[in-house]
Amino acid sequence: MSQMDDLQPWYWRSLPLENRTGSQVFDCLFRNTSSIATLLESPYRTSQDQPALSRFSICAGMPRMRLGRTQMMWTPAVGEILPFLRRLLNKNGEEGNLTTPSHLPFTGGWLGWLGYDLAWEIEQLPRTNPDSLPFPIAFWYEPAAFAVLDHIQQTLWLAVTDEAELDQFQQRLEQASPSPHLPISSPPHLLSHVSS
Numbered sequence: 148m149s150q151m152d153d154l155q156p157w158y159w160r161s162l163p164l165e166n167r168t169g170s171q172v173f174d175c176l177f178r179n180t181s182s183i184a185t186l187l188e189s190p191y192r193t194s195q196d197q198p199a200l201s202r203f204s205i206c207a208g209m210p211r212m213r214l215g216r217t218q219m220m221w222t223p224a225v226g227e228i229l230p231f232l233r234r235l236l237n238k239n240g241e242e243g244n245l246t247t248p249s250h251l252p253f254t255g256g257w258l259g260w261l262g263y264d265l266a267w268e269i270e271q272l273p274r275t276n277p278d279s280l281p282f283p284i285a286f287w288y289e290p291a292a293f294a295v296l297d298h299i300q301q302t303l304w305l306a307v308t309d310e311a312e313l314d315q316f317q318q319r320l321e322q323a324s325p326s327p328h329l330p331i332s333s334p335p336h337l338l339s340h341v342s343s
Contacts, residue, residue, distance in 0.1 A: 155211075155308040157247060157255055162317060164301040169204030172185045172294050172303065175323045176316055181209035181287055183219070189298060202299050205253050207290035211308060218289035220257075225267050228285050235287065248304055251295045255306060257285030292316070 168235045169188040177184040181329050189201040210217045223231055235257070247254045266272060292307040294316075 157306045158310040158313055159248065160305045160313045160317065161248075162303045162305065162320065164296055164298070164303045166301070167296070167303070169206055169296055171323075172204075173206035174295060175319050176208055176292075176294060177208040183210060184208050185247075185290065185293075186239070187258075189296075201299060203252050204296040204298065205258075205293060206296075207258055207293035209291055211289040211291040218257075220259075220287045225264060225283065225284060228261070228265055228268055232285070232287075251297075251304060253293065253295055255289075255293075257287040257289050259285065259294075261285045 169186055173184070173186040173188075177186075185205070185207045187205040192233045199229070210219050212218065220231075220235060262282065264284045291309070292305075292312055294306070295304040296302075299306065303320075305313055307313055307316070
């Protein structure tokens with residue numbers, strides 16, 4: 148059995164976004180449901196000048212399973228990060244599902260980060276202040292469920308590997324009390340009173 152044989156298809160559903168933000172959808176669907184979750188939030192669009200810059204937000208939950216293994220990748224030491232990422236991308240290249248909305252910026256795959264220390268793999272820099280934080284330099288995981296918010300079209304796209312989750316997610320969204328996101332046009336006027 149090849150690795151691709153165990154890959155579950157994506158099940159998609161689109162719903163009205165109803166002016167929800169990425170953080171509202173994330174709270175409703177993924178916060179406190181997994182030890183790993185991701186929110187890539189677009190800033191609220193304050194003008195029509197550059198709508199593409201704030202069009203999409205992405206939120207995702209727990210890692211996907213393949214062949215009984217959770218799809219999470221901690222990377223090797225500095226010097227092996229980019230080769231590792233190249234191998235990961237070549238090994239896990241997959242064709243999109245025919246029902247996948249092709250205009251979305253994320254339709255499944257790996258989410259994660261590359262930390263600042265990757266700079267030492269790209270160029271020779273002095274190590275004058277070593278990083279003491281306990282975070283990996285790079286980390287990726289493949290989510291089993293995610294949502295893509297199209298703020299311009301006001302459409303929420305849900306993608307899951309377990310089809311029953313579509314109904315569960317929709318029900319959670321419908322039960323959540325909507326709190327409309329109202330932009331602040333200017334900072335509130337602050338008054339300071341100091342007595343001597």
